[in-house]
Amino acid sequence: xxxxxxxxWTGQTGTPTRLLLLRHGQTELSVQRRYxxxxxxxxxxxxxxxxxxxxxxxxxxxDLAAVLTSPLRRARQTAEAVAAATGAPLVVRPRLIExxxxxxxxxxxxxxRARDPQLHAEWLGSEEVAxxxxxxxxxxxxxxxxxxxxxxxxxxxxxxxxVTHVTPIKMLLRDALQGGPGVLYRLHLDLASLSIVDFYPxxxxxxxxxxxxxxxxx
Numbered sequence: 747x748x749x750x751x752x753x754x755w756t757g758q759t760g761t762p763t764r765l766l767l768l769r770h771g772q773t774e775l776s777v778q779r780r781y782x783x784x785x786x787x788x789x790x791x792x793x794x795x796x797x798x799x800x801x802x803x804x805x806x807x808x809d810l811a812a813v814l815t816s817p818l819r820r821a822r823q824t825a826e827a828v829a830a831a832t833g834a835p836l837v838v839r840p841r842l843i844e845x846x847x848x849x850x851x852x853x854x855x856x857x858x859r860a861r862d863p864q865l866h867a868e869w870l871g872s873e874e875v876a877x878x879x880x881x882x883x884x885x886x887x888x889x890x891x892x893x894x895x896x897x898x899x900x901x902x903x904x905x906x907x908x909v910t911h912v913t914p915i916k917m918l919l920r921d922a923l924q925g926g927p928g929v930l931y932r933l934h935l936d937l938a939s940l941s942i943v944d945f946y947p948x949x950x951x952x953x954x955x956x957x958x959x960x961x962x963x964x
Contacts, residue, residue: 796938848880
C-alpha cells in the first residue's frame, strides 16, 4: 500500500499523502439502524472483532505515520486497536466527528420522518438543510475540508489512517472524485470498511479503494 509509484497517466506529480479511511465498527445503534451522530455508544462485541480485523490488516501496511481518530468512543475504540497493532501514534482530531443529527439522534428513519415530515423531506433533498438542532451535510463538508487542508501538509508523502464515520468518509471520497451532492446518497459504506485515497501535492487525487470489508471476521 505504498503511496509511491508512477501516477503519470493521471498527470499528477509528487508523492501523495495516502489516507486509509476506516469506518468504526458496529454499535447497538447501528444494529438498530438508528441515526448515530454525536451520541457516544460503545462498540458491540462484533464491533470489537471488526476493529481487530481491520487492525490486523493495517498492521501489514509499512511505515504508517499516524492514526487520526474522531473523538467519539466508537471511533476511538476502533482506532486504539489499529494503533496497538501498528505502533503508529494515535491522535484525536475533533473535526473527524460524525454529523450532529440533533433531535433525530437515536431515531430510526421512519421515526424521524414521522416527527418532522416536511423538514425530513427537505433534508433528504438538500445538503444545506440541517436536522432540528443539528448540522447540515454542507457544514460537515466544510469542516472535513478544513481538516484535510491541515492533514496534507502535516503528513506530506506519508500514509495515514483516519478512523471516522460515514459522512466524513463520504465527504473525503467526494472531494477526491470531484463529485456532486448525489455521491452522499448513492455511496454505501459498511461498518469497519476501508477506503483508500491518494492526495497529491499538486492538488490531484486518486481513489484507490472503496468500502472494502475483506478483513471482517467470519
